[in-house]
Amino acid sequence: MDKRALKLRDLTVLSESGSVLAAVPRLDVAPGEAIGLSGPSGAGKSSLLFALAGLAPQMRGSVLWGDTDLGSLSATARAAFRARHIGLIFQDHLLFEELGALANATVVAGFRPRAVRRALRLEAARRLSALSLPEAARDVSHFSGGERQRVAVARALAHRPSILLADEPTASLDSANAERLTDLLLAEARDAGRTLIVVSHDPNLLARMDRVLTMAHGALVNDFKGTSRELG
Amino acid sequence: MSWADLTPNTQDALIFVALLLPIGVLGAVLLRGYAPWSLVGAMLGRFRWTAAIFVVVVAVSVAMGVGLIAQERGLRIGTARAADGFDIVVTAPGSEVTMMLASVYLQPTDAPLLDGTTYAAVAGAAHVALAAPLAFGDSVGASPVVGTTADLVTHLAKGPPEGHMFEAEHEAVVGALVPLAIGETFEPAHGVGDGADHDAHDVDFVVVGRMPLTGTPWDNAVVVPIEAVWGVHGLADGHDADHDHAHEAEHEHGPEKLGPPFDPAHFPGTPAIVIKADSLAASYALRSQFTRDRETMAFFPGAVLSQLYGIMGDLRAAMSLMALVSQALVAASVLVGLFILTRLFARHLALLRALGAPGRYLMAVVWAFSGVLLGAGAVLGLGGGVLATWGLSRILSARTGIAVPATFGWAELNLVAGFVLVAMVLALLPAVAALRLPVLARLRA
C-alpha cells in the first residue's frame, strides 16, 4: 500500500510527563500532496510534525502512513521506517559540523548495506553539485545558512524517501535563499511524487503549498485548500 | 596434548589471544555491515582535546602497570645474574644475606674476619679450583676499592682485562663503569661514601686494566691486589716477610709476591672467601664441609637470593594485586569518562536516531569511538611502559652496578590485553546508554 498517504486517527501527542502537546482527531493527506503547517509559536506544530516521523515522546491514536501505524511500532521499527521512507529537515540544519558536505549528505550510508552505500554516495554527490554547493569535502562549519540548509535537504533525500517532513526550513534564511530552498523542496517533492509536509511561518512558502493547515493550542483550527496547484 | 605440556611462551600467547578474541567477536557483532569510521573519526577530531586527555590517562596507567611488572622481573633477573660468578662464599658464621650483600653486591659492612689458617684450609681443600679472599673498606670517589686476587678478576671478567692484570701492589684493575682511565693514578680514601677519610692513605695507585662489563656491582669497583689493601692499612701482606727480607736484593728487582699461596702466619684476615669448585657436585660437598664446623659458614649466593625472593613472594603478590587494583580503578574511571564523552555527542546520536539509524549502529559508533581511545591509550601505554622500564633500568644499573635488564614479556602484554578487554566490555555500558537518550529532547536542546 502507498506509504505516501497519511491518515491521522484520534492522535494525541504527549510530552514525557504526559501533558498534551498536540491533538488531531482526524486528518487525511493524499499521496504526493504538499502541505503547509502554520500557527503561532508554541501551537504544537513541531510536536505534530515529529509525531508524524514517529519521534513523539509519547502518543496515543494512529499515525498511518499507508497501512503502517507508527503508533503501534516499537522505537526500533519506527527508526527503520524513517530510514526507509521519511526524509527529515530541521529548522537549524542540525548538520555534523565536523564533516564535509558530502559526508553530511551521506551520513545515513553508515548504517546501510554495503551494496547501497556506493549508489547513495554517487546520488548525493550528484545532488550536491546540482545544488552548486562548494567543495563537497570541506567541513560544513564555514558554510552559509543557505548552503547548510541545502546540504540538509540533500541529506534528507539521500535515501530516496517517499515522504519529506520539514520544520521551518527557511526560518534562518534571507528571502532570496528562502525562495531558492522553497523551489528546491517543491521540485524534489513534485518530481518524485513525494508527500511534503512543511511547518513554516513563511507566507511565500505557504502560498505555494497545496494545502495549509493552521494550528493553535495543539489543535488544527483551519484547513485551507490552496489554489496554487490548479493555477501552477 | 594438555595445557601443562605447552611451553610457557605458548601458554602466554594463547592467553593473549584468548583475551583479545572476545574484543574481536564483540566488534564483529556490533560493527557487522556498518561503516561508522568516518563518523568516529569526525567525533575524535571534534573532541580531540578531551579525547587526547582520555588517551593520556589510559596510557599513563597502562604504562605504570607494565613498568611495575617489567621492573620487578628485571630486578630479579639482574640480581640473580650478578650472583652467577659467585659459586660459594665462605665467611665467619653470621647472616648470609649480609655477607652476600657485602661480597656480591659490595655493600659496606663490618664483618668478623677469617684467619690465615682458615683460609689455608679452604684454599687447600680438595675440589677447590679457586679461593679468593676479599678485603673492603676503601673507596675512590663513588667506587669501592676491593682487594682480591688476580684469579677472581679473571673469573668474574670471564677473561683478561683490557690493558693488563695488576702485577704489582699499587696497580689496579677497574670495573667497566668506573670513571678512571687506564694510566690514571688515584689515592684511595679510607671508608666509603660521605664519611670517607681522604687523607688517611698516602699511597698512589695506577690503573693498569679495565674489566669488561659484567653486569654486577663489580662494574663500579676498583680492584687491587689484596696485599695492597692490607698494606695501606699497615697490616702484614700475607706473605712471609722474613722470606722476602732474606731475598731483599731479588725483591728490589723482581716482581713483588702477589696472590696465593698466602702464609697463614702473615695473613691479616678476610671477611669473605669466594670459592669456585671444580664440579657442581663438589660445590654442594664444599658448602656442607665449610658450614659444618663452628668457624665458618658457606653459602650459595644464588640460593640465598632465591630464599629472599621466596620471602618477597608475598610482596610480589601484593605488588601484582596493586597493579590489578589500580588497573581496575582506571577501568572504572575510564567507564565514567566514556559516559561523559558519550554525553558530549548525545546530540549527534539523537540526530542519527532521528535519521533512522538502528540501535546497533548507535552502539557501534560509541563503542568504536571508545575502542579507538582505549586502543590508542593501551598502545601508547605499552610503549611508555617499555621506555620507562628501560630508563628505570638504566638508573638502577647506574646506581647499583647491577645490570637490570629492561625486558618485555608476555606478562605485560597480557596485563594490557586484559585491561583492554575489561574496558571494551565496560564500554558497552555507555553504548547501551546511548540508546536510551530521549531523541527529541536532545534535538531541541
Ligand SMILES: Nc1ncnc2c1ncn2[C@@H]1O[C@H](COP(=O)(O)OP(=O)(O)OP(=O)(O)O)[C@@H](O)[C@H]1O
Ligand atoms: N518534550 C516536551 N515536554 C514538555 N513540553 C514540551 C515538549 N516539547 C514541546 N513542549 C511544549 O509544547 C508546546 C508546543 O511546542 P512545539 O515545539 O510543538 O511548538 P511549535 O508550534 O513548533 O512552536 P515554534 O513555532 O515556536 O517552533 C510549547 O509550549 C513547548 O514548550
Ligand SMILES: [Mg+2]
Ligand atoms: Mg517548532
